[in-house]
Amino acid sequence: MTAEQVAREILPTLNACLNGTSALLVFAAWIAIRRKSTRVHRALMLAALGCSTAFLASYLTRMSLVGSVSFTGAGAAKVVYLVILFSHMVLAAVVVPLVLVTLVQALRSRFPQHRRIARFTLPVWLYVSVTGVVVYLMLYHWPRADEPAPASTRAGRDAAVESAETTEIPGKRSTLAALTWPGRPGMVGALFVTPRAPRGGGSAARPPGIHPFPVEGREP
Numbered sequence: 210m211t212a213e214q215v216a217r218e219i220l221p222t223l224n225a226c227l228n229g230t231s232a233l234l235v236f237a238a239w240i241a242i243r244r245k246s247t248r249v250h251r252a253l254m255l256a257a258l259g260c261s262t263a264f265l266a267s268y269l270t271r272m273s274l275v276g277s278v279s280f281t282g283a284g285a286a287k288v289v290y291l292v293i294l295f296s297h298m299v300l301a302a303v304v305v306p307l308v309l310v311t312l313v314q315a316l317r318s319r320f321p322q323h324r325r326i327a328r329f330t331l332p333v334w335l336y337v338s339v340t341g342v343v344v345y346l347m348l349y350h351w352p353r354a355d356e357p358a359p360a361s362t363r364a365g366r367d368a369a370v371e372s373a374e375t376t377e378i379p380g381k382r383s384t385l386a387a388l389t390w391p392g393r394p395g396m397v398g399a400l401f402v403t404p405r406a407p408r409g410g411g412s413a414a415r416p417p418g419i420h421p422f423p424v425e426g427r428e429p
């Protein structure tokens with residue numbers, strides 16, 4: 210696997226996991242300080258900081274190797290995506306100095322000041338981490354606007370049959386239809402196309418049409 214493939218196929222999921230873990234750790238650290246457990250609060254906040262730092266490094270690596278990725282959805286989903294992305298990006302820039310100042314105050318034991326600024330830092334950090342996961346899901350797991358219907362549906366099969374390329378089979382009445390998928394490279398199936406005689410007898414053969422058979426089935 211090349212570095213670019215890793216950046217394209219693995220880093221987006223890794224980044225989303227790091228963001229999700231950060232969000233959970235920050236939330237757990239907040240629960241800990243509500244229960245007056247400073248030691249646990251400190252450990253969980255430092256672990257969250259580690260995750261967010263790893264995310265930042267991985268995100269910058271992915272951006273430098275692959276560049277930005279566009280959302281493939283359309284309509285209202287695109288508007289929602291852009292609003293989430295914009296707020297995520299603005300607050301991601303804001304949260305870095307906020308976290309650093311909050312941390313420095315805690316490490317210098319200036320806890321009243323720490324507490325005052327932390328009340329902004331914590332919700333902003335949570336928002337940025339959670340929306341990071343939402344942006345990932347919308348970017349990489351949202352159905353494409355031009356996505357063909359799945360092969361299992363009637364519309365999907367009709368679309369495949371529509372674009373079928375048929376091949377004569379020497380010595381047979383049937384032709385073989387190679388089904389290609391609109392918008393997707395590669396063959397997804399094959400059908401035998403047989404001109405059939407009408408039911409109830411009669412000599413005129415039914416006009417040729419595509420009669421689906423399972424790929425693994427025998428030619429009729």
Ligand code: HEM
Nearest residue numbers: 242247251254308311312315316320321324327328330331
């Ligand atoms: C950037 C990371 C941190 C964030 C976002 C953060 C967040 C917070 C928040 C929101 C509170 C107030 C909780 C409440 O009143 O409901 C708090 C309190 C506190 N934090 Fe942190 N914290 C961080 C790092 C640390 C670290 C490293 C320590 C190290 C000891 C620490 C020690 C404390 C203490 C002692 C309090 C209680 C202060 C008081 O009640 O006067 N925090 N923190």
